[in-house]
Amino acid sequence: MKARARIRLIVIYVSAAIVLLGTVGPFLWLVSSSFQYERQLLNRPPQWLPNPIVLDSYREIFEGAVLGEASGVPYQSRIFLRSFANSFFVAGSVAAIAVLVGAYAAYPLARLNFRGRNLLLFGILASRLIPALSLAIPIVLVAKQIGMSDKIISLVFINLSFILPYVIWLLQSYFKSIPMELEDAGRIDGCSRLQVVHKIILPLSLPGLTSAGILAFLLTWGEFLFALLLSETPASYTSTVVVSLFATDVDVSFVSIITAGVVSVIPPIAFALIFQRFIISGLLSGSLKG
């Protein structure tokens, strides 16, 4: 029996090691590459760990942002930091507004009794079935027509509508899990519906609101299609767009491309690891990334 337990543990840890390697290995190689000299990256065989640790490509991004053309770094490096800030603005705004607007929309779906409730919920969810690609064409056309193309505010608006159904679904299932007695107690004490929402439901839903907000931030951060189609100048590029400009340009050095990739995933990976509990519970309440 003891030998059996030992074999089980060996099998488990060997498999776990393989999974671990497959999960973080590729990304760690990207990080390791970003700290090397360009000429070291061209070594055969490749150099596994940076020696010495080279920060030149990271410095390029900052110098490029501050000095502009005078820095002599590639165009993409010069505009990268600005796109990074744009991504923060867009993802942060979407997360905040989606949770605020989504919470009010989710409450009646979870707690009120009215005609058409199922239809409303179904309509909100079904809106996500239409592929973004087919909506992109009219959205780009209209945005150009009304002068809203190349503005990050348009990106906030578009991302918001794609994130909202998801946030509403998550929050209404969270609200349903709050015991009805708490709400009834508030009502007996003379609270109006709005007060019940503000004083009882929302404070008790902080974990749910947090996971909805973080998921909204992460999904928006990675959005590419609309960020690409609705931007024309660096003023509205998000980091995913600049990463694609890097990755499809054969004239930029590998290390600059790789460093842009690493820097652009620092916020989502940091968020994901810090808030992993919230994210896993949010993901598992019947929702998916896409």
Add this chain to the structure above:
Amino acid sequence: MQSRLNTTRKEMSQGMMALLFSAPAVLIIAATILVPFGIAVFLSLHNWNLKRPGRERFIGLENYSDWLTDSDFWEPLRTTFTFAILAVILIVVVSLLISLLLNEKFPGRGVLRALLLVPWAIPSVVNALLWKWLLNPQYGLINAIFYDIGIITEYQNVLGSMPSVMIWLVIAYSWIHIPLATLLLLSGLQTIPGDIYESAIVDGAGVRQRFLFITLPMLRPMLSIVIIFEMIFALKVFDIIFVLTAGGPADATNVLGWTIYTETFRKLDFGAGSSIAMLLGAITLALAILFYVFLDKGVEQ
């Protein structure tokens, strides 16, 4: 569960309140999803090419019939399904294996589960950049590893030829999609009561029998969800194509998402682009309906 509490205070009806509360969200969704959808239908029924302004006119279903009789539709459709089916198989098999591992109790399990979020959090564009570097024909790590262990005798440009480009595209795409599928399957595994296994062991069932006759049937509802959702996602793949292959080499990875993009935003034929996007939407919708049927069956069992 509705409260039976009767209120004597003057208060608006629940329907009215629902309307007010959900109005902002509904308006935002309608403005950016329903309205564009209407316009997309409109465009798809018109001859509408930005390169030839002034010639816009209603042509009924001509765009659709053009596509349906054109190999420029059927070839990408086949490529799309090839890609999607391979990706779904890889994602489901690997995530099922990982979720079975994570369903075992062992020290370090929580850490491993948390680290799954690393690939999940990587945006698809950065993922494409990462694999472009890993697969680089001259300096890529994967070439170096395969060379070292003797699988290849010289470095390969795997993104430059078929079928290797499709295989690696599927692997690269799946890498960031496996974590979520794993977490979903894991949550499915954790709903299976432990005493079923215990009584099966008492009855003399081995590991394989337990997997085939308990785990798989009990996991079926969640497995259907994962399969169909991943299928729907894979059918509209675009980001990774844009960075990694641009539809190439020689249209080998020209999926419908890429055709829609080039038709519309490079050839500026908005009518043709919209109609093929509608076709992709219809295929996705048909699969989504399939999903509901599957799901209902799964729940009944």
